[in-house]
Amino acid sequence: MGSKSLTDIIEPLKLAYRLKELFYCVPCGYQYVLSQPNKVRAAKSLGEWIRRAEDSNLKEFKSCITAFNNWFDEICNSFDYPWSNGPLEGTHTKIKTLKRNCFGMKNFNLFRKRIMFACK
Known part of the structure; x- marks a missing residue:
């Protein structure tokens, strides 16, 4: 066998x-x-x-x-056009993750700066 x-x-x-x-x-x-x-x-x-x-x-x-x-x-x-919203979706996911991790952050300006730094 x-x-x-x-x-x-x-x-x-x-x-x-x-x-x-x-x-x-x-x-x-x-x-x-x-x-x-x-x-x-x-x-x-x-x-x-x-x-x-x-x-x-x-x-x-x-x-x-x-x-x-x-x-x-x-x-x-998608076979005829080279554009994709993938990079935008990735940035959006990164911001949502930061938002969950920074829950309770009292200073909005500090939160905004953290997003800007993370999305460079």
């Missing part, structure tokens, strides 16, 4: 791994979502990935499928 890997034993895990591979740029003959050069090809590729994920009936992918369907146009636009 030969040794088997976990993906050979558990079919749902194997299917989930395959869906993950189809999303990222790993060469095996499929059109990958993240490697598309423009919005049109990304929309086609993402739509195909969503269809495959729905066909898999894996409950772990349900929320992902819902999010991708809800934000489909925005996700596809």
